[in-house]
Amino acid sequence: MPASLKNLPFAERLDQATARCGSLCVGIDPHPASVAAWGLPNDVKGLEAFSRGLVAALSSDVACFKPQSAFFEAFGPAGLMVLGAVLHDIADAGAISILDVKRGDIGSTMDAYARAYLADGAELAADAITVSPFLGFRSLAPAIDLARRTSRGVFVLARTSNPEGTAVQLAVEPPGVTISTPSSVAQRVVLEANAVNRAAGTPLVGLVVGATLLSMDIDLDGFDGWILAPGIGAQGGDVEHLRALFGQRRRVLPTVSRAVTDAGPDPSALKNCALALSNC
Numbered sequence: 001m002p003a004s005l006k007n008l009p010f011a012e013r014l015d016q017a018t019a020r021c022g023s024l025c026v027g028i029d030p031h032p033a034s035v036a037a038w039g040l041p042n043d044v045k046g047l048e049a050f051s052r053g054l055v056a057a058l059s060s061d062v063a064c065f066k067p068q069s070a071f072f073e074a075f076g077p078a079g080l081m082v083l084g085a086v087l088h089d090i091a092d093a094g095a096i097s098i099l100d101v102k103r104g105d106i107g108s109t110m111d112a113y114a115r116a117y118l119a120d121g122a123e124l125a126a127d128a129i130t131v132s133p134f135l136g137f138r139s140l141a142p143a144i145d146l147a148r149r150t151s152r153g154v155f156v157l158a159r160t161s162n163p164e165g166t167a168v169q170l171a172v173e174p175p176g177v178t179i180s181t182p183s184s185v186a187q188r189v190v191l192e193a194n195a196v197n198r199a200a201g202t203p204l205v206g207l208v209v210g211a212t213l214l215s216m217d218i219d220l221d222g223f224d225g226w227i228l229a230p231g232i233g234a235q236g237g238d239v240e241h242l243r244a245l246f247g248q249r250r251r252v253l254p255t256v257s258r259a260v261t262d263a264g265p266d267p268s269a270l271k272n273c274a275l276a277l278s279n280c
Helices: 010-021 032-037 044-058 069-073 076-092 107-118 137-149 163-169 185-200 239-246 267-278
Strands: 025-028 064-067 096-103 128-131 153-159 205-209 227-232 252-256
Touching: 010 064, 010 096, 010 153, 025 044, 032 044, 044 064, 044 069, 044 076, 044 267, 064 076, 069 076, 069 096, 076 096, 096 107, 096 153, 107 137, 128 137, 137 153, 137 185, 153 163, 153 185, 163 185, 185 205, 227 239, 239 252
Parallel strands: 025 064, 025 252, 064 096, 096 128, 128 153, 153 205, 205 227, 227 252
Antiparallel strands: none
């Protein structure tokens, strides 16, 4: 990352990166089947060749990468070393990394998660991480506070692309001490994120809203942070439907994985696929 951008607030850095390269976010999901399709073995060497090869092929044309931590964790310490190398590759290329870890806990445990991924100098430091608010939005405070201090960001799960999430996310919270009117759990996440961003003076908190939703069933009016929209391609979402969901909203990151990586391992084919999706 250029030194001139390092200390800018996260949302501004992402604004600049997407202004240069478009808003497509490429997921780095080294499924065993995807690695095998590249002719690579299902081991740490294959993991590294696949993941770092993807960044090398696309980093000059893609603003943002989203490594899925689970596929690296599956290989133990050696896999985490590869993840660290991938994150360094993304940073060295001047792209933005969103580490998909979906962490969510309370107190000192959440603080430790935050230090693992959002502290300056951490081996697995990323520009942003995904977090889960379903132990209560305020349980995320250690991650949000550290992200603010280090000019990083967090993306909070709100309306996810998996159908199983609907029962929880659209459950209605009755009025009580902290809210005066009934609101869905997902809507409460949006309201809490808005409040944090207003207090911080910068939209450091983004949302995860799936690209596979049939319709937008939460109110995003007034939310000015970035929205990570996974589900393009293999999960059934497409860019045209994304426009119908989000309208003219500017800060949306369409997120694809296999729809791009299936074009590999040839770097030119990967680049052409990513550019085609970026221009849709």
